[in-house]
Amino acid sequence: xxxxxxxxxxxxxxxxxxxxxxxxxxxxxxxxxxxxxxxxxxxxxxxxxxxxxxxxxxxxxxxxxxxxxxxxxxxxxxxxxxxxxxxxxxxxxxxxxxxxxxxxxxxxxxxxxxxxxxxxxxxxxxxxxxxxxxxxxxxxxxxxxxxxxxxxxxxxxxxxxxxxxxxxxxxxxxxxxxxxxxxxxxxxxxxxxxxxxxxxxxxxxxxxxxxxxxxxxxxxxxxxxxxxxxxxxxxxxxxxxxxxxxxxxxxxxxxxxxxxxxxxxxxxxxxxxxxxxxxxxxxxxxxxxxxxxxxxxxxxxxxxxxxxxxxxxxxxxxxxxxxxxxxxxxxxxxxxxxxxxxxxxxxxxxxxxxxxxxxxxxxxxxxxxxxxxxxxxxxxxxxxxxxxxxxxxxxxxxx
Amino acid sequence: xxxxxxxxxxxxxxxxxxxxxxxxxxxxxxxxxxxxxxxxxxxxxxxxxxxxxxxxxxxxxxxxxxxxxxxxxxxxxxxxxxxxxxxxxxxxxxxxxxxxxxxxxxxxxxxxxxxxxxxxxxxxxxxxxxxxxxxxxxxxxxxxxxxxxxxxxxxxxxxx
Numbered sequence: 001x002x003x004x005x006x007x008x009x010x011x012x013x014x015x016x017x018x019x020x021x022x023x024x025x026x027x028x029x030x031x032x033x034x035x036x037x038x039x040x041x042x043x044x045x046x047x048x049x050x051x052x053x054x055x056x057x058x059x060x061x062x063x064x065x066x067x068x069x070x071x072x073x074x075x076x077x078x079x080x081x082x083x084x085x086x087x088x089x090x091x092x093x094x095x096x097x098x099x100x101x102x103x104x105x106x107x108x109x110x111x112x113x114x115x116x117x118x119x120x121x122x123x124x125x126x127x128x129x130x131x132x133x134x135x136x137x138x139x140x141x142x143x144x145x146x147x148x149x150x151x152x153x154x155x156x157x158x159x160x161x162x163x164x165x166x167x168x169x170x171x172x173x174x175x176x177x178x179x180x181x182x183x184x185x186x187x188x189x190x191x192x193x194x195x196x197x198x199x200x201x202x203x204x205x206x207x208x209x210x211x212x213x214x215x216x217x218x219x220x221x222x223x224x225x226x227x228x229x230x231x232x233x234x235x236x237x238x239x240x241x242x243x244x245x246x247x248x249x250x251x252x253x254x255x256x257x258x259x260x261x262x263x264x265x266x267x268x269x270x271x272x273x274x275x276x277x278x279x280x281x282x283x284x285x286x287x288x289x290x291x292x293x294x295x296x297x298x299x300x301x302x303x304x305x306x307x308x309x310x311x312x313x314x315x316x317x318x319x320x321x322x323x324x325x326x327x328x329x330x331x332x333x334x335x336x337x338x339x340x341x342x343x344x345x346x347x348x349x350x351x352x353x354x355x356x357x358x359x360x361x362x363x364x365x366x367x368x369x370x371x372x373x374x375x376x377x378x379x380x381x382x383x384x385x386x387x388x389x390x391x392x393x394x395x396x397x398x399x
Numbered sequence: 400x401x402x403x404x405x406x407x408x409x410x411x412x413x414x415x416x417x418x419x420x421x422x423x424x425x426x427x428x429x430x431x432x433x434x435x436x437x438x439x440x441x442x443x444x445x446x447x448x449x450x451x452x453x454x455x456x457x458x459x460x461x462x463x464x465x466x467x468x469x470x471x472x473x474x475x476x477x478x479x480x481x482x483x484x485x486x487x488x489x490x491x492x493x494x495x496x497x498x499x500x501x502x503x504x505x506x507x508x509x510x511x512x513x514x515x516x517x518x519x520x521x522x523x524x525x526x527x528x529x530x531x532x533x534x535x536x537x538x539x540x541x542x543x544x545x546x547x548x549x550x551x552x553x554x555x556x557x558x559x
Binding site for chain 2 (some may be wrong): 136137138139140141142143144145146147148149150151152153155156160161164165168209210211212213214261263264266267269271
């Protein structure tokens with residue numbers, strides 16, 4: 001199924017909005033400044049890229065890992081008239097949704113110039129991701145059934161448990177995950193923004209310390225500081241802006257999904273089946289498209305195994321066969337048959353809870369990726385979801 | 400089985416972890432309390448809807464199947480199998496520095512066709528020997544840091 005299907009759901013928003021500009025601060029392990037400042041700098045940079053003043057922003061789309069609330073963005077940038085705002089939950093699970101919701105809001109006229117952003121001092125800040133503190137009593141809930149048994153981080157929860165069941169069901173091994181790590185590092189080595197630019201070998205991956213068996217250190221994404229922002233406008237408006245003569249990066253479709261029994265992350269009926277199967281179903285049915293229409297895949301790489309699971313969930317390979325597809329890394333390299341995370345991803349470029357992936361989708365469409373595929377034209381990019389919790393996906397296409 | 404070094408096995412856990420947050424039984428909501436009252440009597444009890452009779456875990460105020468607000472706590476056999484298992488080798492909490500490696504294990508109870516799954520630890524076995532499908536049964540051990548909190552942990556069935 002290819003081509004435009006005007007009877008498909010969400011036709012009111014399809015191709016109506018474009019990514020008009022992207023911006024980011026440097027990525028670092030200590031930004032030396034507040035998350036508020038990081039947000040303002042990234043948003044200003046995205047506005048410069050789009051060729052607009054920040055004062056034109058009238059829609060704010062925030063994923064709730066963010067500490068800056070909308071007031072800080074309004075006051076920090078001197079915004080005059082916000083006509084629409086949203087905060088979307090689940091942190092990285094809400095990343096793609098900020099883009100999709102911005103496109104929908106623009107399509108129905110809730111706002112004209114939208115910004116989606118994420119600013120984080122995750123490394124230098126007081127509360128580090130993955131670190132626990134204190135021994136205070138837990139007032140019930142999912143944590144009271146997990147923390148007392150030492151399940152205190154994403155790796156102990158969905159990260160490790162989905163991986164373990166996936167390995168059990170399909171025979172994937174740590175070495176297969178290693179090929180993802182090797183490839184992401186290769187892409188990062190070509191990206192001056194990357195925090196992990198040194199290439200690694202498969203042996204480096206296998207010899208890296210085991211953090212939470214079956215996850216090696218080199219299976220984990222980073223923890224870092226930095227901010228990213230993405231400006232969206234209508235497709236018509238984008239043609240008049242700074243990037244107007246370049247191909248437009250249009251938002252073709254978005255979908256959010258969850259599946260059942262999501263509280264506590266590890267109680268779903270089948271932990272070898274990631275949430276992405278649900279996102280994929282809706283993304284493809286809404287757009288009338290399939291995996292074969294996608295020229296590049298940008299999955300959420302908090303842990304390398306989820307790249308394999310995403311390849312299967314989004315239909316790029318049959319279930320269980322991603323391990324063979326990633327073997328050696330050639331297929332998923334930027335010059336391979338299906339370029340994956342050409343920026344190096346959360347794993348090797350920087351982890352900004354999924355907001356760098358829509359950025360990279362735009363770069364691929366514009367021909368500006370640091371690892372632009374040399375052998376194929378990029379007409380459509382699939383941005384995959386955070387996979388193990390409420391999250392969503394996105395299709396960006398060249399207009 | 401995925402182990403870093405097949406020649407060196409990690410020491411078995413002999414009791415639950417200490418020095419980490421525990422449930423505050425004064426603050427736990429009413430609809431969860433029956434679980435911890437059960438463990439205090441050395442029984443594994445799972446929340447069961449009185450209307451449709453289905454059990455559920457994690458506890459919820461309302462039955463997710465039939466939406467009744469009435470429930471009871473039903474004793475289960477305590478037997479199950481390992482559904483998924485991890486070995487934590489690098490701690491992310493200061494208190495755990497001396498307690499790694501430890502296992503975090505999902506145990507699927509034998510009741511209700513795999514619907515009921517608990518996060519727990521498997522004791523008395525080298526972490527590397529834990530495998531998916533391994534039969535286990537529950538034991539009850541008071542938390543070091545709060546003897547009122549009795550934790551359900553699991554041990555391998557005999558004769559494997």
